[in-house]
Amino acid sequence: MDTTSNLTMTTRKKVSEATSHIRVAVRIRPLNGAERSDKCTSIARSDKIKNTVELKAKPFGPFSRVFDTDTTQAEIYADLVSPQIKKVIAGFNCTVFAYGQTGTGKTFTMEGGRTDAKSSQDDPTTGIIPRAVEDIFEKLESSKCEEYSLRVSYVELYNEELLDLLASSDDEDRERLRIFDDPHKKGVIVSGVEEVPVRSRSDVFKLLKTGAEKRKTAATLMNMNSSRSHSLFMVNVVVRENTNTGEELVKQGKLNLVDLAGSENIGRSGAQGNRAKEAGSINQSLLTLGRVIRSLTTNAQHVPYRESKLTRLLQDSLGGSTITSLIATLSPSSSNFEESQSTLEYAMRAANIKNKPVCNTKVSKKTILKEYSDEIEKLRRDLRAAREKNGVIISEESHEEFQRNTEKVNELEQKLDSAVDRLRRYTEDLLYMDDQYKQLYERKGELESRLRESHREYAEKVVELAETNDVLNKNIEAIGVMHTNALKSFDQLLQSREAADELTTDIAAFWRKVDDMGAADDRNKDIFEAFRRKMTSFIEKTSLQAEAFANDGRLASEEFVHEVTPHVKTFGSVADSIDQNSKEIQTSLMNVFQQTTEIEENAANTINSLSNDNREQWDAVLKTCVEYYKAHATRSEELSKQLTEKLAEIKRQVAAFANDVRPLLTEIRNTTSDSFEKRVQQSDENVAEVKKTCSGMAETLKMLMQQVEQLSVKAEENHERQLIGDQNTQESILSTINAAENVIQSVEDVIEECCDVKEVEDSARGDLDDIDMDMENAVKEARERAVEKDREVKKVTSTLLEKANAIREETTAQVEAALGRYSTTSETCRTTGESLQTKVQESSERTMSLFTMFAEATHIVTEEATGAINAVKMTFVDPSNNVPPRIIPEYPASEKLVKPVEPETLLGMEEDAEDGSDGELAKKKRRVTAFVRRDSLLDSTNFFPSPNAIQKRREAPIDEEEDTEN
Numbered sequence: 001m002d003t004t005s006n007l008t009m010t011t012r013k014k015v016s017e018a019t020s021h022i023r024v025a026v027r028i029r030p031l032n033g034a035e036r037s038d039k040c041t042s043i044a045r046s047d048k049i050k051n052t053v054e055l056k057a058k059p060f061g062p063f064s065r066v067f068d069t070d071t072t073q074a075e076i077y078a079d080l081v082s083p084q085i086k087k088v089i090a091g092f093n094c095t096v097f098a099y100g101q102t103g104t105g106k107t108f109t110m111e112g113g114r115t116d117a118k119s120s121q122d123d124p125t126t127g128i129i130p131r132a133v134e135d136i137f138e139k140l141e142s143s144k145c146e147e148y149s150l151r152v153s154y155v156e157l158y159n160e161e162l163l164d165l166l167a168s169s170d171d172e173d174r175e176r177l178r179i180f181d182d183p184h185k186k187g188v189i190v191s192g193v194e195e196v197p198v199r200s201r202s203d204v205f206k207l208l209k210t211g212a213e214k215r216k217t218a219a220t221l222m223n224m225n226s227s228r229s230h231s232l233f234m235v236n237v238v239v240r241e242n243t244n245t246g247e248e249l250v251k252q253g254k255l256n257l258v259d260l261a262g263s264e265n266i267g268r269s270g271a272q273g274n275r276a277k278e279a280g281s282i283n284q285s286l287l288t289l290g291r292v293i294r295s296l297t298t299n300a301q302h303v304p305y306r307e308s309k310l311t312r313l314l315q316d317s318l319g320g321s322t323i324t325s326l327i328a329t330l331s332p333s334s335s336n337f338e339e340s341q342s343t344l345e346y347a348m349r350a351a352n353i354k355n356k357p358v359c360n361t362k363v364s365k366k367t368i369l370k371e372y373s374d375e376i377e378k379l380r381r382d383l384r385a386a387r388e389k390n391g392v393i394i395s396e397e398s399h400e401e402f403q404r405n406t407e408k409v410n411e412l413e414q415k416l417d418s419a420v421d422r423l424r425r426y427t428e429d430l431l432y433m434d435d436q437y438k439q440l441y442e443r444k445g446e447l448e449s450r451l452r453e454s455h456r457e458y459a460e461k462v463v464e465l466a467e468t469n470d471v472l473n474k475n476i477e478a479i480g481v482m483h484t485n486a487l488k489s490f491d492q493l494l495q496s497r498e499a500a501d502e503l504t505t506d507i508a509a510f511w512r513k514v515d516d517m518g519a520a521d522d523r524n525k526d527i528f529e530a531f532r533r534k535m536t537s538f539i540e541k542t543s544l545q546a547e548a549f550a551n552d553g554r555l556a557s558e559e560f561v562h563e564v565t566p567h568v569k570t571f572g573s574v575a576d577s578i579d580q581n582s583k584e585i586q587t588s589l590m591n592v593f594q595q596t597t598e599i600e601e602n603a604a605n606t607i608n609s610l611s612n613d614n615r616e617q618w619d620a621v622l623k624t625c626v627e628y629y630k631a632h633a634t635r636s637e638e639l640s641k642q643l644t645e646k647l648a649e650i651k652r653q654v655a656a657f658a659n660d661v662r663p664l665l666t667e668i669r670n671t672t673s674d675s676f677e678k679r680v681q682q683s684d685e686n687v688a689e690v691k692k693t694c695s696g697m698a699e700t701l702k703m704l705m706q707q708v709e710q711l712s713v714k715a716e717e718n719h720e721r722q723l724i725g726d727q728n729t730q731e732s733i734l735s736t737i738n739a740a741e742n743v744i745q746s747v748e749d750v751i752e753e754c755c756d757v758k759e760v761e762d763s764a765r766g767d768l769d770d771i772d773m774d775m776e777n778a779v780k781e782a783r784e785r786a787v788e789k790d791r792e793v794k795k796v797t798s799t800l801l802e803k804a805n806a807i808r809e810e811t812t813a814q815v816e817a818a819l820g821r822y823s824t825t826s827e828t829c830r831t832t833g834e835s836l837q838t839k840v841q842e843s844s845e846r847t848m849s850l851f852t853m854f855a856e857a858t859h860i861v862t863e864e865a866t867g868a869i870n871a872v873k874m875t876f877v878d879p880s881n882n883v884p885p886r887i888i889p890e891y892p893a894s895e896k897l898v899k900p901v902e903p904e905t906l907l908g909m910e911e912d913a914e915d916g917s918d919g920e921l922a923k924k925k926r927r928v929t930a931f932v933r934r935d936s937l938l939d940s941t942n943f944f945p946s947p948n949a950i951q952k953r954r955e956a957p958i959d960e961e962e963d964t965e966n
């Protein structure tokens with residue numbers, strides 16, 4: 001606060017804008033505590049859309065804006081003042097003043113709720129003045145101007161006296177401040193007011209605090225109330241810019257923030273004495289203000305600005321070249337109806353004032369200096385002229401004139417002092433600025449060389465980038481080729497997989513066949529069980545039959561004895577009886593032979609048919625198995641061969657592919673990561689250096705800093721673009737590499753899978769080989785066993801047949817011997833009946849023993865047959881154990897069974913037949929045959945006749961003729 005100046009309210013050269021009305025806003029504060037306790041009601045209604053206010057239903061407006069009780073300080077500032085700050089920086093003069101009844105919130109609106117607030121962030125009740133200063137700083141800092149300066153003044157107008165609230169000294173300064181017209185600048189000058197340069201927001205807040213304290217102290221000293229004084233806070237903004245032609249231009253804008261005294265009725269306030277004077281002067285100012293407003297709105301010839309200091313100070317803001325806003329503050333209380341009404345009327349009148357805002361022309365420094373030096377020169381001339389008049393004897397009239405001149409000289413001296421002060425200040429500013437310029441130029445040169453260096457590096461980087469790009473393109477092409485190869489490999493793998501699937505299907509079919517074989521084996525088992533059951537029942541039946549046969553033989557023998565005995569008694573008929581008996585015996589023997597033969601035939605047929613059935617079935621199974629295994633072996637061999645070939649091919653390709661790809665990928669990765677890291681490092685270093693340079697430059701030279709910042713931003717953008725491009729490329733390469741690696745990995749996995757498949761196939765083949773071997777062994781074993789069993793069966797059968805033949809032969813021989821003996825005996829028995837009886841008895845006994853022997857032999861045979869059959873056991877293999885059923889080998893053809901000897905042969909009928917004679921012997925034969933037929937135990941339709949049937953047949957008469965025919 002070391003500078004003083006004459007505060008000018010105008011600047012010299014201006015650019016006109018269109019004429020505009022003063023903006024008038026109305027703000028209604030909330031009811032305060034006192035009003036509420038007085039049970040006052042709110043009578044103010046605002047319409048924010050129409051921007052009107054109603055007081056007891058009486059409408060006022062429309063105004064530019066209406067702010068109701070809820071409106072915040074920030075909203076008012078943003079709406080009303082913020083746009084004006086831009087204008088101030090652009091070179092306009094702007095004024096915001098608050099008008100209204102005491103206690104309606106003028107000071108609250110202009111300054112805020114607290115005086116110790118450090119920023120609007122700190123306190124939401126912060127008023128227009130601090131917010132405006134903050135805003136100016138923010139806008140200037142973010143603007144592109146070369147240089148700016150802010151000077152603030154803070155004055156108070158009380159009882160038509162001006163008080164500098166920022167002055168270092170107190171009372172004596174009060175006299176210093178004078179308002180006078182500036183004839184050249186067409187404005188008013190507040191002479192001697194402190195214009196304090198501020199560099200930061202905090203400076204302004206400090207000044208505001210100082211001003212508020214000083215205002216308080218003054219109020220105490222002068223026994224005044226702040227509401228009785230007007231305060232004027234002025235912010236002078238000077239912005240220097242460089243034109244495109246390099247000319248330096250200066251813009252000067254000014255913001256006047258005015259907090260008027262309360263507009264209350266002096267009569268109502270009850271002021272007396274000093275207070276009355278005070279109130280009068282307040283009203284003087286306000287009344288003059290009102291008259292000025294009226295004059296301006298009625299286009300009166302004369303506008304009484306000079307009638308009060310307030311209107312003089314606000315002259316340019318009212319009807320002049322300033323952009324002006326007025327905030328009319330209102331109490332909503334019913335108790336303040338009249339004042340509120342008056343305020344609104346006042347505001348409506350003010351709204352009609354038209355201003356013609358003009359922008360102060362940008363003037364060069366030289367012009368300003370020239371103006372100041374012209375003014376100084378003029379003042380000097382005046383002074384010299386005045387001094388030249390000293391020492392001359394002059395008349396009283398002249399003396400008076402001299403006196404007047406002296407006053408004028410004093411005034412001029414004051415003006416000169418003020419001008420010299422300003423000149424000094426500007427000179428200082430200029431020196432300071434020149435110094436700054438010098439530094440800036442140096443810095444600029446330095447920055448330009450760095451910039452050139454950066455350009456060179458940038459060009460190198462571009463070349464490097466192009467090279468890298470080529471490498472990357474090549475790599476991408478290589479990766480494309482690899483990709484194509486990988487796709488081919490995949491196709492081949494897919495084919496291999498299909499082949500493997502076919503193999504799997506074949507193996508599944510094989511296992512189905514194995515299952516079928518198991519089922520066939522089960523059927524074989526069932527068949528064999530049935531065979532065994534049948535054999536068992538046959539043997540049981542044979543045993544029963546043999547017993548029955550033995551019993552019948554015994555009975556027949558007994559009968560024979562019984563029948564022979566009476567014949568023996570009758571000697572004459574002995575021979576016939578013997579013949580008869582012989583025939584009967586022969587018949588019995590034939591019967592026995594026939595039965596035995598049929599038994600043998602049946603047994604042989606059964607065994608043969610079973611063997612044949614069994615053999616056919618098992619042969620079919622064997623054939624199927626053999627065919628299947630042959631086919632399977634062939635198919636497996638083929639598949640295995642194909643698979644092996646394909647796997648070998650895939651392995652070769654993939655190995656070649658991997659060999660091609662791996663070094664390439666490694667090279668790509670190394671190349672790209674190395675170059676990328678290097679470039680990132682270099683770029684980071686460059687950016688850091690540029691940033692460092694930029695920050696260094698920013699401190700010293702804003703202009704160049706801006707350029708450099710722009711360049712830096714561009715460089716950063718380029719670098720970032722480059723970096724992003726590199727990163728993208730790098731990422732895409734890395735992703736491609738990763739994809740390729742994944743492909744290789746998956747190919748390798750597939751190869752491994754294929755190897756697994758191969759292993760499985762090998763093991764399956766091994767299993768199949770094992771199975772084949774097992775099967776061969778099993779077939780061999782089964783064949784051997786079957787051959788063995790067949791041999792055993794044949795052996796049993798042949799044993800049985802041998803025994804039967806032996807029995808037959810022995811029996812035949814015995815019968816023949818017996819018959820021979822009977823023949824001989826029949827010749828002699830006629831004479832020796834007794835001996836014959838004995839012989840018959842012997843013969844009977846021998847026959848009995850023969851029968852017994854036969855029965856025993858049959859029993860032995862059947863037992864042996866049973867044992868043999870039981871010994872025939874099949875081995876079955878459970879298909880679930882992966883072993884196919886045993887296969888019965890091909891049987892050798894059964895030997896032909898020995899036909900039994902016909903009874904006719906035994907009885908010698910053939911000889912008789914050759915003779916063609918029908919003698920006694922033939923008769924006998926027929927009778928025997930008829931007897932045999934009648935008593936035959938075998939029947940083609942009734943294999944095992946019931947005892948009743950046998951008895952019936954026996955009792956039936958023998959029809960020789962019929963039998964003979966048959």
Ligand SMILES: Nc1ncnc2c1ncn2[C@@H]1O[C@H](COP(=O)(O)OP(=O)(O)OP(=O)(O)O)[C@@H](O)[C@H]1O
Nearest residue numbers: 029030101102103104105106107108226227261262
């Ligand atoms: N819109 C508002 N919201 C909240 N409180 C307010 C508002 N307007 C004013 N006040 C409060 O009302 C009281 C009076 O306000 P202020 O001193 O600003 O009135 P003024 O018009 O400046 O009075 P004077 O003319 O006497 O200086 C203060 O305590 C202030 O905090």
